[in-house]
Amino acid sequence: MTKNWTGGEISPSLLKAIEQSKLSVIIFSKNYASSKWCLDELEKILESKEKNGQIVIPVFYHVDPSNVRKQCGSYALFPKHWQLIFQGNKDKRQKWKAALTEAANLSSWDSVNFMSEAQLVKRVVQDILLKLNRASQEGFNFKDLVGIDKHIVKIESLLQIGSLNVCIVGIWGMGGIGKTTIADVVFTKLASIFESYCFAASVREQVERFGLNYL
Template sequence: MASSTSSSSTTLQDKYDVFLSFRGEDTRHNFTSHLYAAFCQKKIRTFIDDDGLKRGDEISPALLKAIEESKISVIIFSKEYASSKWCLDELEKILECKEKNGQMVMPVFYHINPSDVRKQTGSFKDAFTKHEKKFKKMLEKIQRWIAALIEASNLSGWDLMGFD
């Protein structure tokens, strides 16, 4: 168990080496499960949400804490990633930890073109059209999600367009 340390430290007491951010319906039972298994095999402490996490309007404090307690976040962008308010909220928190704590962020573009993420085209455009209708009074939040997608898609990562 990690002991608490001073918050002035640039790195929090890391509980995880890697936090995986992904849209479960798209990648849980294929790419993400294989990546998680490979990390575990190499003894890399990896946080992955489970199917049993309670879904609600807001990300749970436990999930936010897991992001904060990770050295690296791997964001697996997939076709339906932007349709999930949870994924977009996770992305915001990940980029906040990158800025505040120097957390390394590594994007993976799984069956999605990085420019679709950056410019919100294709399935990302469709997702934001729905978000704008559903969250009419939360336009600032939607703008933060768009800014987060642009920032994350401009990071060096992996384009796995043809990977199965």
């Protein structure tokens, strides 16, 4: 049995997109390993993970993770057919094998654990939002904001996270004391726990720009 290899070289624009991405989701399907293009892309994603700290989330869609990890079943890289294509370039095949093993060992999602595809997609999206929010918090140096901690704690307590009530909290004070900064920090910390969210900075300027009344 041999594989029907598909896919050409990855375009420079896609390589650049992978390098600049904060997070990649890899969908391991039954025929994933039959595509040279997919395997090259996987190798590039894991290279970006190593060099740039990119977040990688594998999803196993009707595929046994152990098959990916051990390169068996539909993920077997058959030496005979591989040699015909790459003319004995064992280095390339070993890189693919290492990439598949590494990806399969990462924290992942398996479709077999969900009743429906909708549930799987919902959990993956939640995971993406959580990881991106955590990454944005790590990139934000809260320690430079002297004396802000107590204000953040106060705002979080007023928001009553987990309550079924609709809650609106206003931050009042003279200009320049850090109201927007406090709101930005709280938003960054809590945004991922909501299904949708938006941070509208400089509301007064935006309203006045369109000639509306600001209350």
